[in-house]
Amino acid sequence: MARWNTWTHGTPRRAVLGGAAAAAAGFALAGCGSDDDGGDEPKGRKKGEKITLTFWSWVPGIDKPVALWNSKNPEVRVKVEKVSAVDGAQYAKMHAAIKAGNPPDLGQIEYPVVPSFLIDNGLLDLTKYGVADHKDKFIGWQWQQSVFGKAVYAVPQASGPMGLFIRQDLFDKWGIEPPTTWDEYEAAATAIRKKGAWIETFSATNGNRFAGLAWQAGARWFGTEGDTWTVSIDDEPTRKVADYWYGLVRRKLIKTIPDRQNAWYKDVQTGDMASWLGASWGDALLVGNAPKTAGKWRVVPMPQWKKGEAAYANWGGSTTAVFAKSEYPKDALAFAIWLNTDPESIKLLIENGYGTPGAKQGYTTSQLDVHKDFFGGQEYSEVFDEASKGVDTSWKWGPATDTLYQRLGDAFTAAIGDGSDFRSVLKKVQSQTITDLKEKGLQVKAG
């Protein structure tokens, strides 16, 4: 996810150049007639040999734990290369590098995107290198996100359990209680609208968050039956969610501007938008972009479908993965484990805004309240910690999530434009996704 407000987004020129370079490299390969199947064994490091591993990441401040690693491990140096996280540019780069045969050793990959690298045989199955020994150090459901069959393809870093950020001062001024159910949320939206402000926006292009909303409602968009992928985007829970948000949009109780873009930041700064259904990593985003609203925000749990329930969902979060081409998989894995479990490393990651750790130990929840003052002294990480425990762990991502987000974005864009209901979106995206997976040469059926 693009977490930071960047107007320098897209950098299409660079992306295109990268693509051109990749195409040229691919051509060279084709010209030599070498059909790369990645069958050759990695070199591995000889004792005492000095090596450098490259690591593509976009996380701000990731260079600090890496510097710490380098000071402790002079033989296995890690070099961070920053990649742009805007609009999926980092994955475009990684896919192109895999195709060209020169990916880095390690990469920062979000949970939803892990499978799309697997069907390109881009990631290394870490079980061969003893990753299973470290399983207990991580939160179960985060670990499971990268497990396919018996193989483990990535080391969890952090997740983004969802919660509701609200402007407590405005809610108090207007005499509105923070909503605990979706019915109350709708009532709050109506009340806030009467005061001339808005509760939120429904961003057509944010497929990521919509997936989280469906996840909370009990949807299972992807699954497997034997060797076949199942797709069930147009299922009952998702329809319930779609109908709900369509109702808010149709009755103009909610904006439809894109989120986390300039107009949105402006609304957050001015209080024209009084809440944000975000995720645990959103604290840094608000602090960074609306510093003048410090002290006025609070975090409350995500509204529930039934009063008293505790169903939550996840939005974002990422892993450290080792690419299949790495020549030093053992060392790369050792670094990935250290980065995400070592208490000193975790401390540095937390200081730079990180989300909810994938590791079970090595930190305290209170340590995560980095921006306590911004939230009026609230120990807000407890809300996310609670949410993390309530995330339904059986949710699986499909093998082409980037395409899925794009399909959802296109369909919601069209629906908001011509006023058609959101069920039509689900129907369309369901059939498109089945076609997309077939085009990728996979076996697939409707779930």
Place this chain on the structure above:
Amino acid sequence: MRGAPRRLTRTEARSARAASGFLLPFLALFLLCFIAPIGYALYESLLKVERTGPLGLGGETKQVWAGLSNYAHALEDDRFTAGFGRVLLFGAVQIPVMIAFATGLALLLDAASARWVGFFRTAFFLPYGVPGVIASILWGFLYVPGISPLVEMAHSVGWNVDFLGRGAVLWSIANIVTWQFTGYNMLVLIAQLKAVPGELYEAARIDGASAWQVARHIKLPLIRPALVLTTVFSLIGTLQLFAEPKVLKPLSNSIDSGYTPNLAAYNEAFTSNNQHIAAAEAVLLALVACVLSFGFLRLVGQRGKDGESG
């Protein structure tokens, strides 16, 4: 012209060698940077990926012959075809407007009474020096509600405008493109105007032609080749629209991933990782650009001849 074959004299042979020596670097680069990528795109567009193994994970990935199935897929995708319709509509409106602007400016700067010609020529040309991405970011600031002074002003006079809305965003892009390229086209037209021999104007003046008549009956017919050239360039540029919609996409909820054919091909290649379909889309785009440019050239060529004979 062609006589009996004869052996080249020594000087001729040397100059032929020299010529090929000079041509070689060009040809090598032309082959490497132009012909080879096109050939590679064609080749890629005829392949597809086949995956084996459970769920397609961890198995063999093979490239197999696909025939024209990628082309069929591209043409069946309504997102891709809608993008074509959109850029054609865009071109039908934006190109005439821009060329008319450019011609008007060129004629004004070429008029005898024009002052500060150098300054205005540079000023009008300046936007062309701004890269498309930067121009789109700058205009983006002027389009976003809540930030843009233009939107604010419009609202204050009761005009509820949304530059990034569904109906407006295509024309907001047209505005960026017009802003960027009018000056460039103007310069091409001015260059051609400078090549008009002064005697023609003199003769026209002696015949009592007004400035308007000179422009209408002498200047416009004589810059026709430049007008054709700028139109063809604009046509190709329009079909390849990419940077503007790509930069504005995150700001607007009215631009989808296949808003223009080029954007569709980009997303197919880099978001969905389907290089083969993207290659087919790129080839189709090139074909349409060829057909339209040559079609236009033929059309104006024919009319040019009719004009001369009539």
